[in-house]
Amino acid sequence: MTMRRERRGGVLAKLLCWAPVTAVVVALFAMPSSTGAARLGSLTVTPGGNTYGGQSVRFHGDMGNGEQRIFLQRRGCPTCIWSEVVDPRDGRPFSILTQANGEFDFMFPAPAMNAVYVRLHSRQADTDAHQFKTVHQDADVFLDELAPADVPLPRGFAVVGEAYDLRIDTVRVPSGPKRPALAGRRVELQQRDESTHEWTFVAQGQLGPEGLAAFSNRSPVLDDSGVYRTVLGDWTQGGDDIGWFPSLPFHVEVVRRPDPVTGLVATDVTTSSIRLSWNLPADPERRRIVIARTSFGDPNASNPSHVIATIDGEAKTYLDDHQINPSASYNYAVYTRSADGVYTRLSTDESVRTPDPKRGEQ
Missing domain, CATH: 2.60.40.230 (Neocarzinostatin-like)
Known part of the structure; x- marks a missing residue:
């Protein structure tokens, strides 16, 4: 009996010694950690x-x-x-x-x-x-014709004597999601000096509510080609702390617009084909002739579905025998196009109706 009591007392003493350690371990598991909290x-x-x-x-x-x-x-x-x-x-x-x-x-x-x-x-x-x-700052510079022609100019091209705006879009840029608009942010237009490669001040404006800005009514002469960029100024309003940002360089190439053909006529019309003829302008800028056709409405070379042929710039005639039907009306527009992809301002138009089918041809 005495030995059993001694053994029980020893076990109890050992358990009491471990009790503080166990309490510390439990407490450690209960404390907030760097990976989780209570x-x-x-x-x-x-x-x-x-x-x-x-x-x-x-x-x-x-x-x-x-x-x-x-x-x-x-x-x-x-x-x-x-x-x-x-x-x-x-x-x-x-x-x-x-x-x-x-x-x-x-x-x-x-x-x-x-x-x-x-x-x-x-x-x-x-x-x-x-x-x-978050999104990166960006600014897209583009040229906007004030009096657009039938076919828009290629990006970065201006026509001598035809006014345009340089527009800045900080919201709907070519790549990435739509950006926030910071209305009132300062925008500076700069041009690169090709002799020193330094950027010089041209004009200053500010972003509107839609995140857009414009530098307006620029009427170029032939030697006005150049490289531009826009710089968005520091923005610290409303608790923001956004640093300045330069756009990519934007190249403006000033060219002449080609002259249109004249005297467009349908010289030979059958139930299945139409031959068009025209006079060529004395224009060294002419490189290709583009022909557009519709059955209803005005044809326009800016719509790819209207274009039926692009031929050599020295051609004076074209035979259209593609899906021509008898007793049908066709509207044609003939453009000249330069090597730079610049079209005549207005096309030369002609409307033609094919003859009724002869007996036995239906």
Whole structure:
């Protein structure tokens, strides 16, 4: 009996010795860690995507458990280690106190990179991760004819004596998603000096509500070809901190527009073919002749479905025998086109009706 009591006493003593260690282990498992917290807070970011790096966005949500200090954290992939976000305004890790009920609401610049994750962290809770999808700044420069011809000019071409605008689009650029519009942002148009390769000031404007700007009513002469770019100025309104941005160089080539053919007539019309003839202009810019045809409405070479032939610029006639029917009307437009792809301002038009079929030809 005495030995059993001694053994029981020894076992009890050992258990009592291990009790503090066990309590520490349990406490460690219960503490918040770098990968998870005791509870999950809420986070909403507005706007949640399609922002520029440095654009001020709203963080709001609820950490629960009363007033607490929360830290903004970021990581570059779903499994990367979280790190503190440095506030660009003071160079220190960003933190803020929640309200007494655990809610928070503050503004902070969006990160200047895409696919980065952010969250709010405290000793009591973590929020869900929010993935930022920021966009790069961009500016598309293009030429807009003030009095467009039948066929638009190729990109970057202007015609001597024909006025145009240089337009800037910062929202609907050729690649990537639609960008935010920063109405009122300063825009500077610059031209490159081909002797020094330095950019010189031409004009200044600002973006409108749709993120567009225009430098208007430029009437070029032949030696006005040049290289332009636009520079978007620093933008620091409304808490934003977005740096200046230059567009890609935009080449403007000033050329002559080719003269049209004259005297277009249908010289031979049958139930299955129509021959067209014309006089050539004395125009060294002419390289090709383009013929458009429709059965209804006005033919236009800007519509690929209207174009039936593109032939040598020295041709004076063309035989159309492609799907010509008797008792049918056809409208033709004949253009000349330069080697640069510039068309005559107006086409030379002709309407033709084929004869009725003879008896036995139906």
